Amino acid sequence: MPLLARRRFLALPLASIVLPPLARDSAAQAWPERTVRLVVPFPSGAGALDIMARLLVHHLAPTLGQPIIIDNRPGGGGIKGAELVIRSPADGHTILMGNLSLVVNPYLLTGLPYDPVADFMPVTLINLAPLVVVAHPSLPVNSVAELIAFAKAWPGQLNYGSGGIGSTPFLATELFRSMAEIDVTHVPYRGGAPALADLVGGRLSFMIESVSATLAMVKAGRLKALGVTADHRLPLMPEIPTVSETGLPDYEVVGWNGLFVPRETPSSIVDRLFRDLAKILRSPDVRQEMAALGAEPGGNAPREFAAFVRAEAERWGSLIQEKGFRPD
Template sequence: MNSLPRRSASIIVLAALFGIPSLCGAQAFPTRPVTVVVPYPPGGTADILARTVGQKLSERLGQPVVVENKAGAGTAIGTRYVAEAAADGYTLLLGTVSSHAINPAMSQVGYDPVRDFTAVASLGSIPFVLVARSDAPYQTMPELTAAAKKQPGAVSYASAGPGTSNHLAGEMLGSAAGIKLLHVPYRGSAPALADVLAGHVPLMFDLQTTSAPYVRQGKLKALAVTGAQRSALMPSVPTVAESGLPGYEVSAWFALFAPAKVPRPVQKRLSDDLAAVLGAPEMVQKLRELGAEPDARSPAEFTSYVRSESEKYEKVVKDAGLSR
């Protein structure tokens, strides 16, 4: 028998035993379907985004990308599931500001938002807009803060519930502006917005996608958007930072994460393919139709951002007395 095949066989066995990356594992990725876990019920923005991106990612990977909804415990069930999954790149998470910043600050969720995940790609972010009912006595952020200072606790705002993004946006505003706002929680954004439209509550931090049609119809007025820059959806509306509170930023951001310690070549393959998917003009257009601003940060940059967001919301929760 020729000695070359025996030598090659020995090398392959050693590669399998010791994980030599040039001959096995990462370079073969992917050889089967990839699952994207969405920690929300079907039909919401996160779900739509995961399915839209997943379809295009599948074309580049040459394997199906399956979206699996694992809702519950305020995103903790699905997020923890991915944190505990095999670090092989076949299980990803559609993570959000709630799963990776707000919920870990609010309660014991069973995972660390930075240590237990590998950032793969930032997808985009949707800023909130501070809307007031059409007959509210203030037209701008400075007028609102002046009214709130004159009567502490008399100006109320609606939210989707305690510990939600739009609740904490109000807590952050109160802290930054030195004012006291009255929080009125609802069971979801839809009933909260309905009561603002009906005139029962004067204010709400709502996703710009939802409120923009009512602003255009004159049923609501937009006082400020909460992103770092002005929104393409409402270019004439100033940011909160422009309105006298520099550094203020709240956005509902979305990103794809893998479990911690996923092999570097696998992370790079996913990140590179997602960068191509997200940079395509049709995907940029789709994101903007969802009200999202594309986000081109690298995985390393986004990891730093997640860390800063986690620290920010830890402080907001602590300052507001919202204990774990």
């Protein structure tokens, strides 16, 4: 789904997408009864997912009237955290902050302890997050077109890092590599942060990573930004063109984060959580905070988010199957 279509989709009037009112349901009236646990299946401080989770908790806890703790459960490309959630009571007190890895893992691995469709109920999209192509300052390129030309002139000589096979940056870069028809080497890391550290240190040539993770390094001159992966320029870096403008027409990728609960969670609790989140995501404060991270707020209803997740799984699952990717 193109980013423009995503933005139109997210801009639907709330009245047109909400679920039937269930306010009288006793489960919704009682929930939450105690501390809510938000499971982030990646390390603390590691990447856009954790950053967005902390922003969300700051605004959601007062609305719910109960504390929310962030429970970082890294491991297995998000599998450990996802498994923890589906093995928890389906009562709305354990929630998963998920991203693309949740839905592409079935294409990468066999014997998963969960089925992302059968075991999880999508609640809402929290945000969309375009990525940015960044390079080490020593690399003699200043645009996406020059990066592609350099890679073609020196096949196999450039390398890039990512948080591992199946991560959004990995898939974004592999799509870039496929469309540009270039030969570059992937170096997997246990998270995006150590990969970025090696890029800054000159041990990698380039990366495609989140704006929130790279912006400070770009502003400090430690990395140079070549292009953004959205279909439009970003207010945070308006001087940086899109990838499609400067070397790879029709290329467009966005990261995303969303909330999921166990499939058997009462629909009234899902509806209450969605309504509270949608209100928060429309607030000027949250929109401003997300914009400062290069993100766009979500807030679509569960059924629309489920359709979005299916579309993402089909898009990236096709690429994974075509290329035969497997975890290292």
